[in-house]
Amino acid sequence: MSRRALLASAVAVAAAGAATGLGLASGSAAAAAPRGPRASPLWREFTESPLTHPQIPYVGRAGQRAGATRFPRPRVVADVRAYGAKGDGSADAAPAINRALAEAGRRGGGTVLVPAGTYRVDDIIRISHSDVVLRGAGSGRTKLYATKNLTELIGPYGSRFGGDKSSWSWAGGLIWLAPEARLNSLIESIKAKKWPLEGWTGNERTEFEPLTAVAPARRGDLTVTVDDASRIERGQIVLFRVADDAGNTLLEHMSGGGPGTEAYDWSDKSKLLSYVPYEWPVRVTSVRGRELTLERPLPVDIRPEWNTMITTLVTPLTGSGVEGLTLEAVETPQSAHLLDKGHNGVTFQCAYDCWADDITVRHCDNSFGLVAASACTLRRTRVEGRGSHHPYFCREASHDNLVEDFFIGARTVPAPAGTQLHGINVEGLSSHNVWSRGVMEMGTFDTHRGLPFANLRTEITLDNNGTHGGDASAGPLYGARFTHWNVTVLNERAGLVRIDGIAPYSVTAGISEVREFGQIDVPDFKGELNARLEAYGRPGELRPGNLYEAQRALKVR
Numbered sequence: 001m002s003r004r005a006l007l008a009s010a011v012a013v014a015a016a017g018a019a020t021g022l023g024l025a026s027g028s029a030a031a032a033a034p035r036g037p038r039a040s041p042l043w044r045e046f047t048e049s050p051l052t053h054p055q056i057p058y059v060g061r062a063g064q065r066a067g068a069t070r071f072p073r074p075r076v077v078a079d080v081r082a083y084g085a086k087g088d089g090s091a092d093a094a095p096a097i098n099r100a101l102a103e104a105g106r107r108g109g110g111t112v113l114v115p116a117g118t119y120r121v122d123d124i125i126r127i128s129h130s131d132v133v134l135r136g137a138g139s140g141r142t143k144l145y146a147t148k149n150l151t152e153l154i155g156p157y158g159s160r161f162g163g164d165k166s167s168w169s170w171a172g173g174l175i176w177l178a179p180e181a182r183l184n185s186l187i188e189s190i191k192a193k194k195w196p197l198e199g200w201t202g203n204e205r206t207e208f209e210p211l212t213a214v215a216p217a218r219r220g221d222l223t224v225t226v227d228d229a230s231r232i233e234r235g236q237i238v239l240f241r242v243a244d245d246a247g248n249t250l251l252e253h254m255s256g257g258g259p260g261t262e263a264y265d266w267s268d269k270s271k272l273l274s275y276v277p278y279e280w281p282v283r284v285t286s287v288r289g290r291e292l293t294l295e296r297p298l299p300v301d302i303r304p305e306w307n308t309m310i311t312t313l314v315t316p317l318t319g320s321g322v323e324g325l326t327l328e329a330v331e332t333p334q335s336a337h338l339l340d341k342g343h344n345g346v347t348f349q350c351a352y353d354c355w356a357d358d359i360t361v362r363h364c365d366n367s368f369g370l371v372a373a374s375a376c377t378l379r380r381t382r383v384e385g386r387g388s389h390h391p392y393f394c395r396e397a398s399h400d401n402l403v404e405d406f407f408i409g410a411r412t413v414p415a416p417a418g419t420q421l422h423g424i425n426v427e428g429l430s431s432h433n434v435w436s437r438g439v440m441e442m443g444t445f446d447t448h449r450g451l452p453f454a455n456l457r458t459e460i461t462l463d464n465n466g467t468h469g470g471d472a473s474a475g476p477l478y479g480a481r482f483t484h485w486n487v488t489v490l491n492e493r494a495g496l497v498r499i500d501g502i503a504p505y506s507v508t509a510g511i512s513e514v515r516e517f518g519q520i521d522v523p524d525f526k527g528e529l530n531a532r533l534e535a536y537g538r539p540g541e542l543r544p545g546n547l548y549e550a551q552r553a554l555k556v557r
Contacts, residue, residue, distance in 0.1 A: 050551065056547075057431075057483060059432050074109055087117020089119065093119040094123035106129070110131070113135055121174070123148070135325075137325075157190050161274075169337075171347070174344055178350055199279060199396050208313065235285075237352055240278075240282065242280070244278075250278065251272070254479040268473070280374075280399055281316065299432055330343070340389055341365070345367040345369070352374050356377075362385040373401060375401065388421065391408045392424045395427045395430060403433075424446060437459050445497055448474070449469075451476050458486055463490045468496055481506065484511060486509070486545050489539075495516065495520065502523045505531065506532070509532070513536070513537040
């Protein structure tokens with residue numbers, strides 16, 4: 001069978017998997033474990049300590065509303081045609097669409113309809129108020145045709161790390177979901193050539209207010225004790241800020257600890273050190289005295305030497321989404337590597353509990369982005385057209401996101417000289433993100449250095465033909481608890497999929513037989529990696545077949 005036939009079969013299987021699920025029993029963790037001779041020993045081991053397993057991350061609450069399978073359906077409050085948008089492509093519809101979105105936001109939220117048709121857009125589409133949904137008639141019926149790039153619309157965006165790189169290579173979207181004040185401040189800073197930080201506290205790391213210190217706790221804890229809970233309320237989203245010490249023991253902890261990480265030279269990793277403190281937003285589900293219960297378990301230990309505090313963050317965008325449409329950029333040749341002009345697709349920034357559903361992005365440099373975004377779900381998303389730099393990027397402290405039922409199509413034109421292709425990317429201390437039920441006709445499992453940790457890729461079929469990025473100053477490719485589970489590789493290429501020889505405290509389970517060619521990386525840490533390899537050469541036979549769905553079925557307390 002040809003690779004394309006295998007990929008077509010994988011698309012059908014992924015769609016069927018979405019409908020049939022795993023058939024796991026509800027109840028305790030042990031009761032949910034699959035039975036039978038092919039059940040994974042690693043899975044059975046994981047169910048005994050799901051929140052603290054040394055190699056497998058707990059991601060059962062990834063995605064919007066802690067992994068809810070349905071999206072909110074706010075009432076319809078506007079139709080863009082009533083604001084002057086024409087669905088025949090004859091005039092710029094961006095002002096009408098943006099007016100409708102802004103008015104829906106000012107009224108407290110709701111759904112803005114974009115009926116079937118082709119809508120020319122000569123500007124960024126801004127979803128910048130919470131509880132606002134932009135809904136088309138389906139990705140095959142509603143198209144936004146984007147005629148300009150972000151350099152034309154905003155201006156050049158240099159890198160805060162210097163050089164002549166364009167930050168549009170990994171930031172911004174022609175559909176941009178971000179809080180209004182945050183988005184405006186980013187755009188103003190870029191126009192002024194004051195290259196901003198892009199994270200949870202604003203354009204500078206100092207733009208936060210401490211709320212309380214946090215007592216020592218362990219990774220996996222769902223409750224923490226704080227010094228003073230008087231300024232924290234149930235339902236509030238807060239930011240955990242975990243600093244490092246002079247010995248970089250926090251970075252060692254994120255890498256699994258042990259002699260290898262202790263011997264690693266962290267001192268010259270200037271880009272990586274600029275990502276610390278580690279910032280993790282989370283919703284507080286209850287406040288009892290000085291005890292807080294969290295929506296998700298702690299991703300790291302809390303130790304006295306790391307000066308952990310709960311702080312304010314920018315008011316995030318919540319409860320907003322984009323559904324049922326295609327965003328197609330005017331087709332231009334792909335730019336040379338790191339010089340993208342910003343024909344970018346859909347990007348979530350400072351967003352929490354937001355989503356995209358049934359969205360196709362075509363002819364874009366960078367198609368779907370998560371930048372300081374957490375607890376978001378991208379479902380039924382597709383990347384098509386002339387070829388991408390980053391089909392998906394996940395960076396700048398993005399955590400607990402879910403990308404499921406995704407598709408990356410083969411490029412429709414040859415790659416120009418000097419370009420690069422990555423794939424499903426994660427970097428910049430981002431953690432506990434999931435890519436599930438995907439088909440990749442091009443690209444790879446791109447880990448862009450910057451010590452991402454505790455991320456999962458599961459039930460994916462790919463033609464492994466991309467490369468990873470990231471320079472040496474960004475530090476290790478992998479932190480601890482990366483897991484690749486049930487992955488079919490069509491071209492036998494090992495790089496970035498089989499990771500038991502390179503990623504510390506990792507799991508490679510149920511992948512195809514592969515061999516090294518085209519790209520060989522060496523481990524960042526010396527000595528024993530404490531990695532696990534299981535069911536090698538038997539993709540599809542591993543049970544559970546989808547590790548994320550199996551974890552979501554667990555009842556974890």
